[in-house]
């Protein structure tokens with residue numbers, strides 16, 4: 001090749017993936033603030049006239065994704081309900097993740113993983129690496145092996161434009177026994193987790209990619225929720241909380257709340273238009289409170 005024919009530009013630069021926090025803000029601005037949980041309980045399969053088997057699981061999941069993937073901002077499939085059917089259940093989950101993402105919804109994999117750092121690396125590879133068949137936009141994590149044990153997941157998430165939601169104040173009545181316990185400096189364990197998340201999200205705009213899970217069922221809390229990241233709020237509907245409870249729980253952090261509803265929406269199936277109507281009604285009630 002003559003010198004004149006040599007390319008004058010350097011190698012193409014690879015753009016880093018857009019951070020999860022920015023993607024979440026964009027999709028919730030466009031579609032509304034609701035996350036719909038995909039929790040195929042045996043009782044729901046029965047109520048939908050489906051068998052409690054892989055065929056029932058598959059029909060249920062496809063119905064939810066087909067009906068809602070172009071409307072809701074985020075789906076949160078609960079991995080346990082798929083894992084109970086073994087590899088064929090996981091295959092249903094894998095397809096749901098791909099179909100939901102292809103339709104423009106984000107997927108938050110509810111797997112609540114937490115382990116020693118070296119094993120966390122493998123969980124991170126499973127859910128947060130773009131080359132994985134189960135790659136999801138975000139995953140739920142448990143910090144109770146120590147926040148630092150989550151480091152491999154935080155790093156993989158950052159490198160892949162993915163996010164994490166770390167359990168801080170859960171919606172179940174058993175949570176306070178652990179989460180309200182205090183550490184040597186007087187902070188609750190939940191506040192320690194929230195402070196770590198705030199440090200991870202420092203300076204991120206418009207929103208950090210490291211979220212916290214804070215139950216909508218909590219009532220008033222003294223916790224400082226200003227983590228500059230999303231706050232996943234389960235507990236609406238079947239667990240007794242409603243949109244009207246959110247201001248009391250979240251106060252100034254309300255704009256960053258991502259409310260999630262599973263049974264409260266899913267009980268309206270299997271009719272697709274009834275599922276969509278439930279999502280619209282839920283979204284309207286939430287927008288009135290959150291915006």
Ligand SMILES: O=C(O)c1cc(=O)[nH]c(=O)n1[C@@H]1O[C@H](COP(=O)(O)O)[C@@H](O)[C@H]1O
Pocket residue numbers: 037039076078110140169170171172213214215234235236237238239260261262263264
């Ligand atoms: O991380 C979660 O999603 C979660 C945290 C929490 O504190 N409470 C809680 O209910 N969840 C999950 O949120 C979903 C709630 O389902 P519904 O009560 O049917 O809306 C389930 O998949 C739970 O596993």
